[in-house]
Amino acid sequence: MTIQVVFVSSNASILDLVTHKKTALVPWDIRAENYKTLDGEEVAVSAYEVLPRTGIDELLAHLEDVVRGGPTAIVLMSDGSIPNLPQSVGDFFSVNVFSPPAHGAKIQNIIQAVLAKALKNFRYYRMRFADLKYQQILRLPLRNFAADEIAQLRTLCWDMLGSNNFGRQLDHLLGQIKSRQRPKKTSSHPDKYFVDDEDKHFRLGPEVHAQADTSRPPHSRACILGNKFRFGSLFEGEKHFNVSREGNALMSSRYIDCHDASREGGGVSHLNMFSNDFF
Incomplete structure (x- = not known):
């Protein structure tokens, strides 16, 4: 190393x-x-x-x-x-x-x-x-x-x-x-999330089913x-954060991606978001 x-x-x-x-x-x-x-x-x-x-x-x-x-x-x-x-x-x-x-x-x-x-x-x-x-x-x-x-x-x-x-x-x-870090109030699951000031819940998941896009362009x-x-x-870099809200409310707001561009969440129950903010 x-x-x-x-x-x-x-x-x-x-x-x-x-x-x-x-x-x-x-x-x-x-x-x-x-x-x-x-x-x-x-x-x-x-x-x-x-x-x-x-x-x-x-x-x-x-x-x-x-x-x-x-x-x-x-x-x-x-x-x-x-x-x-x-x-x-x-x-x-x-x-x-x-x-x-x-x-x-x-x-x-x-x-x-x-x-x-x-x-x-x-x-x-x-x-x-x-x-x-x-x-x-x-x-x-x-x-x-x-x-x-x-x-x-x-x-x-x-x-x-x-x-x-x-x-x-x-x-x-x-x-x-x-x-x-705390569990969701409306869930019986013990999973803990880091909760930000906008009530977004972040948990680094063990799954690797999603991959961050590395094609250039559009990525830098x-x-x-x-x-x-x-x-x-x-x-x-293979694992991503599961980003969701209390009660699995839809992620319909706008979020900043790895290009510093504002994008719609797409109305899904959670986002697969990587450390570089790609989702």
Whole structure:
């Protein structure tokens, strides 16, 4: 298992350092005893050069190639060369934004320090994601689960590097969302659902009879990656959430799909909705 770290930068000094040092930039205490502090997950380090015309789609095309190599996690380290990177790809990759080193600064020391903090916080997130009772929370369809806690969770995980109390903040939010889990009042079944502010009930089902569409077009790289990764961690993407309402009322409202488009629910008793909001 490998955590792939990609430095996204237009800074020639950073790119040169990462290209030549690679995994040597990972602090020794993290690499010690076969990455014991990361539960044995190795770290690979690479660089992606941001050119004047580089945008999100060019970066995602590169990261698609990276994903084909089989990493179990993707951590991006960005110096801000691509604006709004956390908002653009932070739902599926771990994005960590740092300030470019000043001229004459000891670049290697700075890069090692930000990488160490990012990996420390990401390790905590990985620990929670590996726990199935929390993974089903972290895999909720982010566009359609209406709750302030989801907005706060996205903001926190979009830049793990920016938090000095990441683990405490993450656990607080997970606890708040978990408190929303309950059975339906009008059902005798013991199944529990996560209930949002609009009374939509979400349950990650064991069945795999429905599959998220991956054809391009109409889907984009972001659609497909969004059903493979959540805040940096790989997941299987075959299971979907059963989304319904109390008393099996028809799902006749409008919902946001993986293209950020508003669509009718179709008047069915429940929706098969994937983590990337495809339904």
